[in-house]
Amino acid sequence: MQPFRIWFEGADREAGTGAIRMEVAQHTVTRLENRLENTTRDAVRAGIDTLALWLAANWWRLRWEPSGTGPDWAMSHCLAAAGEGYVWPDLTLWSDGEAMWAQCGTTDCESGEPVRFLTAFSPTHFPVEAFETGVDTFMEKALDCLPGEWERTRAIREIWEAVKAEREDREATAHRKLEALLGHDPDEVPENTMRAMKQAVDDYGRGATAELAVAGRTGAVEYLQELRERAGGHAVPAHMAHLEAVRRQLSTGRDAMRLPWQRAEHAAGLVRSHESLAGDLLDDKTLAGMAGVGPDVLSAKGRAIKAPYSVAFRDPENPDRNRVFLGKAHSTQRRFYLARLIGDYLDGPADDRLLPATNTYTARQKFQRAFAQELLCPFEALKAFLAEETGVSDPDLLADYGDELLDEDVIQDAADHFAVGGRLITTKLVNKGILSRDVLPG
Numbered sequence: 001m002q003p004f005r006i007w008f009e010g011a012d013r014e015a016g017t018g019a020i021r022m023e024v025a026q027h028t029v030t031r032l033e034n035r036l037e038n039t040t041r042d043a044v045r046a047g048i049d050t051l052a053l054w055l056a057a058n059w060w061r062l063r064w065e066p067s068g069t070g071p072d073w074a075m076s077h078c079l080a081a082a083g084e085g086y087v088w089p090d091l092t093l094w095s096d097g098e099a100m101w102a103q104c105g106t107t108d109c110e111s112g113e114p115v116r117f118l119t120a121f122s123p124t125h126f127p128v129e130a131f132e133t134g135v136d137t138f139m140e141k142a143l144d145c146l147p148g149e150w151e152r153t154r155a156i157r158e159i160w161e162a163v164k165a166e167r168e169d170r171e172a173t174a175h176r177k178l179e180a181l182l183g184h185d186p187d188e189v190p191e192n193t194m195r196a197m198k199q200a201v202d203d204y205g206r207g208a209t210a211e212l213a214v215a216g217r218t219g220a221v222e223y224l225q226e227l228r229e230r231a232g233g234h235a236v237p238a239h240m241a242h243l244e245a246v247r248r249q250l251s252t253g254r255d256a257m258r259l260p261w262q263r264a265e266h267a268a269g270l271v272r273s274h275e276s277l278a279g280d281l282l283d284d285k286t287l288a289g290m291a292g293v294g295p296d297v298l299s300a301k302g303r304a305i306k307a308p309y310s311v312a313f314r315d316p317e318n319p320d321r322n323r324v325f326l327g328k329a330h331s332t333q334r335r336f337y338l339a340r341l342i343g344d345y346l347d348g349p350a351d352d353r354l355l356p357a358t359n360t361y362t363a364r365q366k367f368q369r370a371f372a373q374e375l376l377c378p379f380e381a382l383k384a385f386l387a388e389e390t391g392v393s394d395p396d397l398l399a400d401y402g403d404e405l406l407d408e409d410v411i412q413d414a415a416d417h418f419a420v421g422g423r424l425i426t427t428k429l430v431n432k433g434i435l436s437r438d439v440l441p442g
Helices: 048-057 059-064 072-077 128-145 151-167 170-181 193-203 204-234 241-253 260-274 285-291 329-347 363-374 379-390 396-405 407-417 421-433
Strands: 004-012 017-024 032-034 038-042 044-047 090-095 099-105 116-117 120-125 236-239 310-315 320-326 356-358
Touching: 004 048, 004 128, 017 048, 017 090, 017 120, 032 090, 038 285, 044 048, 048 128, 048 151, 059 072, 059 090, 059 128, 059 170, 072 116, 099 128, 120 241, 151 170, 151 363, 170 193, 170 204, 193 204, 204 320, 204 356, 204 363, 241 320, 260 329, 260 363, 285 310, 285 329, 310 329, 320 329, 329 356, 329 363, 363 407, 363 421, 379 396, 379 407, 379 421
Parallel strands: none
Antiparallel strands: 004 017, 017 044, 032 038, 032 116, 090 099, 099 120, 236 320, 310 320, 310 356
16 A cells, blocks of 8 residues: 555546546555445546645645634645535545644444445644545556546646746746645635745845745735734844754764654754753753743743744744744743744744744754753653653553552643643653543643
């Protein structure tokens, strides 16, 4: 089974339909039960042209736009939106920039439809190359199969040929990617918004602007203006040059096959080794010293200005000199966001003149969060602390007790010990399989 594959058999060329089968992230998402016939099969009889049009029209957003909400996002990312009278799997696709993600649910038994899809899985990643190849192959076969004289076929071909040409053009790709990150279909971004974003590319760099686009979405112009005024006017000097050796080590040994959290934990381990910290508590003085700011920056006394972001402005003449703005009021949050900015300094694009820590879930933001978690609260040290607190003889046995033993009081004790928020401890334990995902709010 392949990471992403779409094909069809038994095509009715005149009707434009076929028995369509889809494999996504090692799952057959088109596996279904026909309740009228009392049978199961791995393909759905549906419109080849319908699926081809949906993929072609939404290709840029599928390829680049992160997870989101709302009906507009769903129309471009949920296969059920392809519609046109056919029943489609409850499949959702999106990207974090480095990997494609998918999730799938079974369809409702009480929907009244004779067909019920059987495959369900939680969010799962697969390579973007597999997505691109899978769509390319399907589109080629679909356009070969559909009647060339159809106006609909010509329309699909026109859209798809434009997508392919733009993918081969670096500037066109950058433009379409930016539109997708802003949450828009091609050519639907207002002119003033696109001008503001292109100015941001000149001011802050292409990578940083991509992060700001996702964070601001349709309100990106206002987001940028507020960032310039609020963060730019209250940032404090910082200097991260002593971490340059770690940054170089990470950049030369960067493994593109690793997931963001895997790279992040590796990077955090290198920094702790560089600072001779082992599993010790990272106090405010040491953390602030890593960023080249005074410890008082973490206390927020007299300087707490809330914002949905924290950023570091990089001096283009001296990239190791920064100005840092932390958009959080509580000291544990400020520690977390300063650690995120350190992580972005180490792993983010070297030519970006802004290091943004936002509330989104791009690969870059995922790296920052995982780096900050492991830097402030190393997993092995956390396990050792929890084992001692709960009387478990072997830290590796904590998962056997999980939700039953690690109650709110124990979590808070761990949070106090590592000077982090309780949500960080809980999230880390969930991600490591020690707590169930049910304990997370929402």
